[in-house]
Amino acid sequence: MCGQVLGLPTGVRLSGPGKRLLAYLLEGLLFLVTLGIGWIVWALIAWARGTTPAKQLMRMTVIWTANRRAASWGRMFLREAAGRGLVVPVISFLTFGVGWIVATCMVFSDTRQTLWDRLASTLVVDGYADIPPENLPAEQGFDGASYTRKDRKLALAGAGALVVLLLAGIVIVPGLFAGKPTAPLGVGADPGITSDYPTRTSFPSDTTTSEEFMTTTLSASPSEVVSLAPAAQTHPTAQAAATVFGTYFTSINQGDTDAAWALHTANQKARIGDKATWVRGIEQTYDTDVVIYDMQEASDHTVQAWVTFTSYQPSQYGPSGDTCNRWDLLYTLVPNGTAYLIDKATPRNGSGHTTC
Numbered sequence: 577m578c579g580q581v582l583g584l585p586t587g588v589r590l591s592g593p594g595k596r597l598l599a600y601l602l603e604g605l606l607f608l609v610t611l612g613i614g615w616i617v618w619a620l621i622a623w624a625r626g627t628t629p630a631k632q633l634m635r636m637t638v639i640w641t642a643n644r645r646a647a648s649w650g651r652m653f654l655r656e657a658a659g660r661g662l663v664v665p666v667i668s669f670l671t672f673g674v675g676w677i678v679a680t681c682m683v684f685s686d687t688r689q690t691l692w693d694r695l696a697s698t699l700v701v702d703g704y705a706d707i708p709p710e711n712l713p714a715e716q717g718f719d720g721a722s723y724t725r726k727d728r729k730l731a732l733a734g735a736g737a738l739v740v741l742l743l744a745g746i747v748i749v750p751g752l753f754a755g756k757p758t759a760p761l762g763v764g765a766d767p768g769i770t771s772d773y774p775t776r777t778s779f780p781s782d783t784t785t786s787e788e789f790m791t792t793t794l795s796a797s798p799s800e801v802v803s804l805a806p807a808a809q810t811h812p813t814a815q816a817a818a819t820v821f822g823t824y825f826t827s828i829n830q831g832d833t834d835a836a837w838a839l840h841t842a843n844q845k846a847r848i849g850d851k852a853t854w855v856r857g858i859e860q861t862y863d864t865d866v867v868i869y870d871m872q873e874a875s876d877h878t879v880q881a882w883v884t885f886t887s888y889q890p891s892q893y894g895p896s897g898d899t900c901n902r903w904d905l906l907y908t909l910v911p912n913g914t915a916y917l918i919d920k921a922t923p924r925n926g927s928g929h930t931t932c
Contacts, residue, residue, distance in 0.1 A: 579688075581701060584644055590688045591636050591700045602630035623652035631700070641697045650732070651696055659692030667691075801826050802866045808881075811871040813916070817881050817909060818868060820916045825863045825885070833859060841910050841919040861889045879909040879916065882924065886932060900932030 579589035591599075606629050607615040618629045626638045626646030638647045638655065647655065667675035679691035687699065801822040808814050820839060827835035833855045840848070848854050866885040873879050884904050891897045904924045909916035922928070 581639070581644070581699060584639075584701065588701050588703060591702050593683045593688070595634065595636070595702070596683050596688070596690075596700065599628075599630045599634050599636060602633065603628060606630055619656070623656070624649045626652060628652075628656065635703050636700055637703075638698045638700055641699055647696070647698050651698065655692050655696035655698055659695040660690075663695060664691055802868060805867060805869040807870040808868040811873075811879075813873070813879055814868070814871060816915060817871060817879065820909065820918070821866060821868065821881075821883065821907075824918065825866055828858050829862050831859060839918055841917045844917075844919050847920070857893055860893065861887055863887050877911050878919070881907045881909060883907055895927070895929060896931070898931045901929045902932055903929045 579592070580586070581588060581590060603615075606618075610618065615629055622628050622632050625632075626640075626648070627636065628638075631637070638652060639645060640647045640651055664676060664679050667679065682690045682694070687693075689699065693699065802818040802825075804814055804818060808817075811817075824836050824839050827833070827839075836858070837845070837851060837854070845851070864886050866883065869882045869884060871879055871881045882904075883906075884902070887894075887901050887903060889899060889901075891899050894901060905921045905928050906924050907918060908920040910919040
């Protein structure tokens with residue numbers, strides 16, 4: 577009733593729900609302040625003393641119920657990484673968040689044990705420095721040597737999991753994005769954001785000379801200039817859209833602004849306004865890595881295409897003086913016989929572009 581833990585020095589009590597919540601919030605703040613990496617390094621060190629960064633600052637200790645000692649590094653890994661970091665999120669996902677609420681509200685029980693505490697057989701107490709008194713009572717049948725071996729195995733499992741995660745971050749994750757443009761397609765392609773038209777002052781890093789770049793651009797057919805992601809490939813009008821965008825961006829890269837202008841609908845031309853101003857904004861722009869990620873057809877037969885690309889332009893034409901931008905735009909295409917015209921282009925997120 578008073579929160580005193582059997583076997584611990586008098587005055588060492590279970591941490592209350594309010595303090596546990598404050599520690600949880602402080603943990604997130606410390607993660608942000610240390611940019612994540614600092615918190616992770618701190619946590620891996622603090623685990624060896626049976627605590628976490630926030631709990632260390634608030635003088636809270638995680639103890640193992642079997643021997644009333646501060647939890648070992650391996651048991652902290654079981655509690656924090658496996659329990660709170662894996663099991664609880666999975667349960668929460670499967671129960672639409674209800675599982676996380678239940679797991680957390682267990683802190684209001686007599687033992688103040690959340691689900692991850694119960695998984696690791698731990699308690700959270702205040703002001704315990706892990707200086708155990710002699711003859712600490714342990715659970716019936718407690719075998720110190722056996723539990724020490726188990727904790728060592730947990731530590732090895734935790735270290736192995738961290739190595740696997742590190743390798744996954746270094747090897748596997750980059751491989752998933754190999755060959756994918758990190759940025760969106762075309763600048764100047766979106767008449768709807770004339771103030772953001774970038775222009776080019778240098779050529780792509782993988783092109784040694786402007787002549788080589790132009791040779792590649794001129795030798796490719798319009799549809800070959802555009803890549804289709806798997807989600808877009810299944811759309812019945814994918815090739816028609818690829819041809820439109822290929823022709824549009826190839827025309828801009830070759831300086832044929834009349835051909836690019838002709839691919840706009842009358843409504844889009846009206847939105848752009850003065851053609852001469854539009855031409856000045858794109859005549860020195862080069863667009864590369866054009867990818868159509870997805871396409872959807874509306875009931876009026878217009879098509880929305882999610883397109884990304886990279887643009888190069890002189891700094892005076894780029895957003896915020898940028899010479900390279902990655903674009904992420906949603907284009908609306910209007911049927912024009914067997915082909916399409918570009919009717920509108922809007923950013924998918926924020927301004928629709930980031931600096932390379």
